[in-house]
Amino acid sequence: MLSPKLRVAALVPIALGLVTYPESSRAALFASHADLPRGKKYDYIVVGAGPGGSVVASRLSENSSNNVLLIEAGPDDDGVLAIEVPLLATGLQPNTVYDWNYTTTPQPGLDGRDVVYPRGRVLGGSSSINLMIWTWSSQDDFNRYATVSGDNGWSWNAIEPYYKKIEQVVAPTDHHDTSNEINISIHGTNGPVNITTPNAPYPIDSRVNATLGELSDQYPYNRDMNSGNPLGVGWTQSTYGNGIRSSASSSYIRPFISRPNLDVLVNTVVTRVIKTGRDVLTGLPIFSGVEVAQSKTSSVFAINATKEVILSAGAINTPQLLLLSGIGSSSPLAALGISKVVDSPAVGQHLADHILVTNQFTIADPEDDLLENLTRNATFTNELLTEWVTSKQGQLGNGPSNHVGWLRVPEDEQTWTAAEDASAGPTSPHFELLFSPGFVSTLEAAPATGSFMTVISVLVSPSSTGSVTLASSSAFDSPLIDPAYLNTSFDTQVLRAAIRSGANFLTASAWDGFITGRSGSFVDVDLTSDEEVDAWARSQGTTIWHPTGTARMGSCTDKTSVVDPDLRVKGTKGLRVVDASVLPYIPAAHPQAVVYAFAERAASLIKAGRRYC
Ligand SMILES: Cc1cc2nc3c(=O)[nH]c(=O)nc-3n(C[C@H](O)[C@H](O)[C@H](O)COP(=O)(O)OP(=O)(O)OC[C@H]3O[C@@H](n4cnc5c(N)ncnc54)[C@H](O)[C@@H]3O)c2cc1C
Ligand SMILES: *[C@@H]1O[C@H](CO)[C@@H](O)[C@H](O)[C@H]1NC(C)=O
Ligand SMILES: *[C@@H]1O[C@H](CO)[C@@H](O)[C@H](O)[C@H]1NC(C)=O
Ligand SMILES: *[C@@H]1O[C@H](CO)[C@@H](O)[C@H](O)[C@H]1NC(C)=O
Ligand SMILES: *[C@@H]1O[C@H](CO)[C@@H](O)[C@H](O)[C@H]1NC(C)=O
Ligand SMILES: *[C@@H]1O[C@H](CO)[C@@H](O)[C@H](O)[C@H]1NC(C)=O
Ligand SMILES: *[C@@H]1O[C@H](CO)[C@@H](O)[C@H](O)[C@H]1NC(C)=O
Ligand SMILES: *[C@@H]1O[C@H](CO)[C@@H](O)[C@H](O)[C@H]1NC(C)=O
Numbered sequence: 001m002l003s004p005k006l007r008v009a010a011l012v013p014i015a016l017g018l019v020t021y022p023e024s025s026r027a028a029l030f031a032s033h034a035d036l037p038r039g040k041k042y043d044y045i046v047v048g049a050g051p052g053g054s055v056v057a058s059r060l061s062e063n064s065s066n067n068v069l070l071i072e073a074g075p076d077d078d079g080v081l082a083i084e085v086p087l088l089a090t091g092l093q094p095n096t097v098y099d100w101n102y103t104t105t106p107q108p109g110l111d112g113r114d115v116v117y118p119r120g121r122v123l124g125g126s127s128s129i130n131l132m133i134w135t136w137s138s139q140d141d142f143n144r145y146a147t148v149s150g151d152n153g154w155s156w157n158a159i160e161p162y163y164k165k166i167e168q169v170v171a172p173t174d175h176h177d178t179s180n181e182i183n184i185s186i187h188g189t190n191g192p193v194n195i196t197t198p199n200a201p202y203p204i205d206s207r208v209n210a211t212l213g214e215l216s217d218q219y220p221y222n223r224d225m226n227s228g229n230p231l232g233v234g235w236t237q238s239t240y241g242n243g244i245r246s247s248a249s250s251s252y253i254r255p256f257i258s259r260p261n262l263d264v265l266v267n268t269v270v271t272r273v274i275k276t277g278r279d280v281l282t283g284l285p286i287f288s289g290v291e292v293a294q295s296k297t298s299s300v301f302a303i304n305a306t307k308e309v310i311l312s313a314g315a316i317n318t319p320q321l322l323l324l325s326g327i328g329s330s331s332p333l334a335a336l337g338i339s340k341v342v343d344s345p346a347v348g349q350h351l352a353d354h355i356l357v358t359n360q361f362t363i364a365d366p367e368d369d370l371l372e373n374l375t376r377n378a379t380f381t382n383e384l385l386t387e388w389v390t391s392k393q394g395q396l397g398n399g400p401s402n403h404v405g406w407l408r409v410p411e412d413e414q415t416w417t418a419a420e421d422a423s424a425g426p427t428s429p430h431f432e433l434l435f436s437p438g439f440v441s442t443l444e445a446a447p448a449t450g451s452f453m454t455v456i457s458v459l460v461s462p463s464s465t466g467s468v469t470l471a472s473s474s475a476f477d478s479p480l481i482d483p484a485y486l487n488t489s490f491d492t493q494v495l496r497a498a499i500r501s502g503a504n505f506l507t508a509s510a511w512d513g514f515i516t517g518r519s520g521s522f523v524d525v526d527l528t529s530d531e532e533v534d535a536w537a538r539s540q541g542t543t544i545w546h547p548t549g550t551a552r553m554g555s556c557t558d559k560t561s562v563v564d565p566d567l568r569v570k571g572t573k574g575l576r577v578v579d580a581s582v583l584p585y586i587p588a589a590h591p592q593a594v595v596y597a598f599a600e601r602a603a604s605l606i607k608a609g610r611r612y613c
């Protein structure tokens, strides 16, 4: 969300991966299908190495009887400095070698603008390029998953142990006392993904904290937002440890790459899944093969799994692959000459995403603006980079915001009907606030002079849903991505409240003399006018990169869903989806933790051979 501002000349070589560490030996990493061991049979083929696919491939290969092949379209992530150094993440997108470089369709809710739509394309998937915020979501979100699927195994109480299995809480690199920042007793201490609170303070931290004391009725302090009750403002927990990003690759794949039964194929695009037969008992089509290619013009090659294909290509590419394989609604497939094999109208539908608005304020003291220091002063940046390289310490070990707030619109300000409220329940927030020490925007370059801080307002309980549909019959072309931002009056009202709440936060006396005004076109917005705030939201709104729901899970009998509670694709044999696509509602949280948790449970279900329906 900080780019393009951090993509200044000094950082570009780093961001593009030109600065790398020496590569460790990668026994079972292959760059082409032609290099795969001849004659080897794979029990499971997993497509996509984000949190969904990496967890499943890693857990299934714990059993040495399972031969697992993990296929990833993008390159290896090993030794890429910009992936490892947390704050350099902002230079990893958009439009880099680690990005699919997507753009949405023009959005009627955003004055007809289209929105740049980054997705990770590298080992680790989007967890290798994301901003690392680690939030478990609310208990109501999970309990809604249990209700809609009819499977209590997706409830908060049932999922909590999986979170503990994923995590290892480590100390921040400055070793400050975190006892008031995180409640260790609810976290995991032995899992593969390292998490911690910020490694170094930001200049605005103490004022954010003081505001929580001063305006505690509106912004209560939450000591640990991952307890199932996220409401309030607290310290950010992030997927880094010892100053280094923990991605799905560095936590679940790289440590296990030498397993003889785990092969990882990078730089290889799966172009569709293949029907390999029909089940004799049920007559259902079996989809246990994949077709792969290195480029749009290269020849395709088929690989079969003896047991299952697991699609984990993420919320944009998984529905694309299902549609390319003839799993979807008939007429759009027919229009592209794809023959329908399974009628599944919900494929690609129900796309939900979070929309953010960056609100920039001017501040009095240049010393408090870390991000402008980084982008304007190469000497300063190099000092911080040297500190990171030599000791893994300092502010480059942080994410973009040291505090996160999760809030509900107060009941007396709710102008919608109860039926319109899209949040999962009283423990689920309507909106989020993030606080960054500098000028943050994905739409505008930072001004050349002046000092800033930014409050980011995010709509996390949207009722608008859009779609992913095919633009062509090639996996190498972008699908049509339509998040349908701000399509409902509920969404517009919540985002309006979120923008006002962010500005209100800065009226606490803790900010007196610190904040001097607002920046750019935000100066002219009359925050008391609904029309002006809504116009500001339409002009600034953009993605916070959280697409979900395009192959949603539903109960055994639900016809509006794509996968069943085991995450098997309905109407097929041998095919599952394990990634952000299956979430039936978007969590009111940064979703990577939810995807890791779904993938951990999915791996357990696959290993146990469970059949719920
Ligand atoms: C810039 C950015 C910032 C974010 N910040 C945060 C954050 O701070 N906190 C948070 O919780 N979430 C964040 N997210 C979201 C989070 O990273 C995703 O929700 C999560 O990674 C989804 O996991 P996934 O396994 O569903 O898909 P992904 O992580 O997207 O992985 C899908 C993988 O499949 C591969 N793939 C796709 N198609 C094919 C194909 N045809 N053949 C082979 N491979 C294929 C892709 O290259 C990719 O590696 C962010 C995302 C982005 C893009
Ligand atoms: C490992 O997998 C094999 C083959 O699926 C199965 O028979 C065996 O029970 C599994 N082992 C364990 C320890 O789960
Ligand atoms: C995305 O854009 C970058 C920069 O132009 C390019 O190097 C990369 O190959 C593109 N990614 C894809 C998937 O086309
Ligand atoms: C920490 O979590 C435990 C377990 O839920 C809880 O009992 C305890 O009250 C929490 N401590 C604080 C200070 O919130
Ligand atoms: C945060 O504020 C509380 C009082 O509200 C105070 O006790 C605590 O020391 C502050 N922490 C930091 C890091 O400033
Ligand atoms: C997590 O931290 C531990 C030690 O604190 C380290 O050994 C391990 O490599 C780290 N894992 C990742 C994925 O960075
Ligand atoms: C995959 O399975 C199908 C159906 O059994 C078969 O026709 C095809 O030859 C197999 N492909 C490979 C590469 O084994
Ligand atoms: C910004 O740079 C100045 C001068 O180098 C330094 O004194 C100040 O502490 C820096 N500010 C931050 C927030 O790092």
Ligand SMILES: *[C@@H]1O[C@H](CO)[C@@H](O)[C@H](O)[C@H]1NC(C)=O
Pocket: 377, 379, 380, 383
């Ligand atoms: C740039 O950073 C260096 C190192 O921190 C500092 O000495 C110098 O004063 C800074 N320059 C400006 C113009 O702030």
Ligand SMILES: *[C@@H]1O[C@H](CO)[C@@H](O)[C@H](O)[C@H]1NC(C)=O
Pocket: 108, 109, 484, 485, 486, 487, 488
């Ligand atoms: C909502 O979406 C529908 C269907 O795409 C579209 O016709 C309508 O214009 C949208 N409304 C708003 C306010 O975006």
